[in-house]
Amino acid sequence: MAAPTINASTPATTPAGATTITMAKALNQGIRAAMEANPKVIVMGEDVGKLGGVFRITDGLQKDFGEQRVLDTPLAESGIIGTAVGLAIRGFRPVCEIQFDGFVFPAFDQIVSQVAKLHYRSQGKVKVPIVIRIPFGGGIGAVEHHSESPESYFAHTAGLKVVSCSNPVDAYWMIQQAVECDDPVVFFEPKGRYYEKAVLDTSVAPPPLFSTRVLRPGTHATLASYGPSIRTCLAAANAAATDGIELEVIDLRTLSPLDLPPVFDSVRRTGHLVVVSESPSESSITSEVAARVQQECFYSLEAPVLRVNGFDTPYPPTKLEDEFLPDLDRVLHAVDRSLAW
Amino acid sequence: MSSAEHWTPDRPAGPPSATAATPTTEQVIAGLRATSEGGADLVQLLTPEGERVTHPDFDIDISPEELRSLYRDMVLVRRADREANALQRQGQLGIWVPLLGQEAAQVGAGRAMRPLDMAFPSYREHGVAWCRGIPPQDLLGIFRTTDHGTWDPIATRFNLYTIVIGNQVLNAAGYAMGQRFEGKVGDDDGEATICFFGDGATSQGDVHEGFVWSAVYDAPLVLFCQNNQWAISEPTERQSRLPLYQRARGYGFPGIRVDGNDVLACLAVTRWALDECRHGNGPVLIEAFTYRMDAHTTTDDPTRYRLSDEVEAWKLKDPIERVRVHLSRNGLADSAFFDQIQAESDALAADLREFCVNMPDPGPERIFSNVYAEPSPVLDAQRDEYLEYVSGFEGSEH
Numbered sequence A: 001m002a003a004p005t006i007n008a009s010t011p012a013t014t015p016a017g018a019t020t021i022t023m024a025k026a027l028n029q030g031i032r033a034a035m036e037a038n039p040k041v042i043v044m045g046e047d048v049g050k051l052g053g054v055f056r057i058t059d060g061l062q063k064d065f066g067e068q069r070v071l072d073t074p075l076a077e078s079g080i081i082g083t084a085v086g087l088a089i090r091g092f093r094p095v096c097e098i099q100f101d102g103f104v105f106p107a108f109d110q111i112v113s114q115v116a117k118l119h120y121r122s123q124g125k126v127k128v129p130i131v132i133r134i135p136f137g138g139g140i141g142a143v144e145h146h147s148e149s150p151e152s153y154f155a156h157t158a159g160l161k162v163v164s165c166s167n168p169v170d171a172y173w174m175i176q177q178a179v180e181c182d183d184p185v186v187f188f189e190p191k192g193r194y195y196e197k198a199v200l201d202t203s204v205a206p207p208p209l210f211s212t213r214v215l216r217p218g219t220h221a222t223l224a225s226y227g228p229s230i231r232t233c234l235a236a237a238n239a240a241a242t243d244g245i246e247l248e249v250i251d252l253r254t255l256s257p258l259d260l261p262p263v264f265d266s267v268r269r270t271g272h273l274v275v276v277s278e279s280p281s282e283s284s285i286t287s288e289v290a291a292r293v294q295q296e297c298f299y300s301l302e303a304p305v306l307r308v309n310g311f312d313t314p315y316p317p318t319k320l321e322d323e324f325l326p327d328l329d330r331v332l333h334a335v336d337r338s339l340a341w
Numbered sequence B: 001m002s003s004a005e006h007w008t009p010d011r012p013a014g015p016p017s018a019t020a021a022t023p024t025t026e027q028v029i030a031g032l033r034a035t036s037e038g039g040a041d042l043v044q045l046l047t048p049e050g051e052r053v054t055h056p057d058f059d060i061d062i063s064p065e066e067l068r069s070l071y072r073d074m075v076l077v078r079r080a081d082r083e084a085n086a087l088q089r090q091g092q093l094g095i096w097v098p099l100l101g102q103e104a105a106q107v108g109a110g111r112a113m114r115p116l117d118m119a120f121p122s123y124r125e126h127g128v129a130w131c132r133g134i135p136p137q138d139l140l141g142i143f144r145t146t147d148h149g150t151w152d153p154i155a156t157r158f159n160l161y162t163i164v165i166g167n168q169v170l171n172a173a174g175y176a177m178g179q180r181f182e183g184k185v186g187d188d189d190g191e192a193t194i195c196f197f198g199d200g201a202t203s204q205g206d207v208h209e210g211f212v213w214s215a216v217y218d219a220p221l222v223l224f225c226q227n228n229q230w231a232i233s234e235p236t237e238r239q240s241r242l243p244l245y246q247r248a249r250g251y252g253f254p255g256i257r258v259d260g261n262d263v264l265a266c267l268a269v270t271r272w273a274l275d276e277c278r279h280g281n282g283p284v285l286i287e288a289f290t291y292r293m294d295a296h297t298t299t300d301d302p303t304r305y306r307l308s309d310e311v312e313a314w315k316l317k318d319p320i321e322r323v324r325v326h327l328s329r330n331g332l333a334d335s336a337f338f339d340q341i342q343a344e345s346d347a348l349a350a351d352l353r354e355f356c357v358n359m360p361d362p363g364p365e366r367i368f369s370n371v372y373a374e375p376s377p378v379l380d381a382q383r384d385e386y387l388e389y390v391s392g393f394e395g396s397e398h
Helices: A023-037 A061-065 A077-090 A105-115 A151-155 A168-180 A229-241 A261-270 A285-296 A318-324 A328-339 B025-031 B064-089 B103-112 B126-131 B137-143 B167-181 B205-216 B244-251 B263-278 B308-315 B319-329 B335-357 B364-368 B377-391
Strands: A018-022 A041-045 A070-072 A093-097 A131-136 A161-164 A185-190 A197-201 A213-216 A221-225 A247-251 A254-256 A273-280 A306-310 B118-120 B193-198 B221-227 B255-259 B284-289
Touching: A018 A023, A018 A168, A023 A041, A023 A061, A023 A168, A023 A185, A041 A061, A041 A077, A061 A070, A077 A093, A077 A105, A077 B167, A077 B205, A093 A168, A105 A131, A105 B167, A105 B205, A131 A168, A151 A161, A151 A185, A151 A254, A151 A285, A168 A185, A168 A197, A213 A229, A213 A261, A221 A229, A221 A261, A221 A328, A229 A247, A229 A273, A229 A328, A247 A261, A261 A273, A261 A285, A273 A285, A273 A328, A285 A306, A306 A328, B064 B103, B064 B126, B064 B137, B064 B263, B064 B319, B064 B335, B103 B126, B103 B193, B103 B221, B103 B263, B103 B284, B103 B319, B118 B167, B126 B137, B137 B335, B167 B193, B167 B205, B167 B221, B193 B263, B205 B221, B205 B244, B221 B244, B221 B263, B244 B255, B244 B284, B255 B263, B263 B284, B364 B377
Parallel strands: A041 A070, A041 A093, A093 A131, A131 A185, A161 A185, A221 A247, A221 A273, A273 A306, B118 B193, B193 B221, B221 B284, B255 B284
Antiparallel strands: A018 A197, A161 A254, A213 A247
16 A cells, blocks of 8 residues: 555655645646536535535636636525436536535435435436535534534435545545546535645546545554545554554545445454544544444454444534544543453 | 516505504405405406406407416316225225315416426426426326326426425426526527425425525525415415415515416416516516315314315306306307316316326335435445345245
């Protein structure tokens, strides 16, 4: 496995054709490339046009592609998704932005009742190639409803695919792959990592969208995570290495469908698994990973699968979010518990 | 055909005249009662007694042949509806959603559509389906619970039934926006979309949002509300103080109330509205003022919430009878014609019954099919595991 380039500081030498880029810019370039590749791709959302989105992910797209391909929509999330369904039936490929994680719920009905079920209901006669981009997760000191991790609701819904990028390189490729996918994809972007940088070399082909990747090889225990917590896990692995403990770090990348064979392979080698996510733990992605790993790797496990999540509470006032969010110490504490089991 | 002003209620501007006493709040509300028929605002071209009348904004030039054909459609649609209702009573369908009483609204609107126009139904639009060339047989699977709809929404330009109340209004707005974005709007060759929903749906947020979206994007969308007076047990007053067609004004587009039991008026108004939309003047709201003569569904018992007097009064406004009377009285159809339609409807009912009782049950593999457009190894594995489990019972008693 090649050394990961994510979240690394700019290397002294940059490969020809490669650029150092933030995740925000990588997403912007990825969406731009998707729009250039297919005139049926349109961008919809609140403030995505003139303003370029509150996080500037769609910056400059309306200027270059026009108001019929980058729509500043009325302020109504169900409307964004509900009209995207009609546009998809018409043959468009809408890329919808939900401004913040906590604002997706007015659209939940359309997502669950129409987006997820239309292909099944029509027995394949109607495709719904919609991408629903949701900036998610905490760590930005925001007010209520701006720091949530609602991915489990969507992973629970058959008919949807759910992915999350953890770094600029994945962001650039995964958003394009999501647009090309004929199924609806809920695309979770770790907003707290939007301005972190990495080297993007577009001459290197990306892995498939719905695939899990080992980011750092290790032998003593496995950390599996996704989105904003990947950086935390890599930092934990660096810290553990100074104590001679080698942690394998796995970026799930795809939350539905899960691609767990790389996790099974890893756990069969390490015997220890800690699953990390900012979302509350109950009935979450981490529960699902734990359940599947105990079923597949029962005799390889040296300890129960442990989880480090946000607590089973509403997202707290953000003066307390450093307590709520899994951090390096909580991850290492779980690793210690597992290894000492 | 119509002036742009017709939708502006012809009421004096400004405060009440000095001679009139200022109305009380109760009087204002009473004057706006959602269930009043709308008086002069109700577009009607054929009275319940079968008399052809004119309307200053809407009229229609219709041949005897076309009138007979509208009559035929309504009779066949009603016959299929009654047969399906009976099939449910006999245990052949899990549930049926009757359209009895709404034949004129649906056939009028459905026949106003051109081949490239798109329709988004709710779940009672059996008459519109008929007009789109979808035979009633194709509707049965939903109600025999063998499928969720078998017709091709793209090829027929008739979306699958939408059961979540109001969802389809946003879907239709999006589709109509797409027609505009593709440059298919703006002249007489343009395309338009029509969306069907009921009086109950008008309380849904999605319907409000659909009105907003279609308005701000100038979408070529006809919003066709069949006000059949009842949302299961709740009367229209529970949904609105204002006659529903008047809501359009707040969104900035025309709203027209049509006699929903008058197939000519429904055809004329919907044809006009679709033409407005294809020329780029959409959206338009139509409130077809009609009545649900039967239960909400076969699981419902309307005697618990409405008086038979009301039903009896609406029987006198029957959508089919008025056309029959008009055809007979004016010598536009003879008894041989009516006999022929009767025979045709009996044959349709027999075919429908035959088809229904012979419908195969889906196999368990259907559970897993087409969840995703792209291959799904995870579901394939789940399916294979289940089918293997099921196959273990082959030859056993259970």
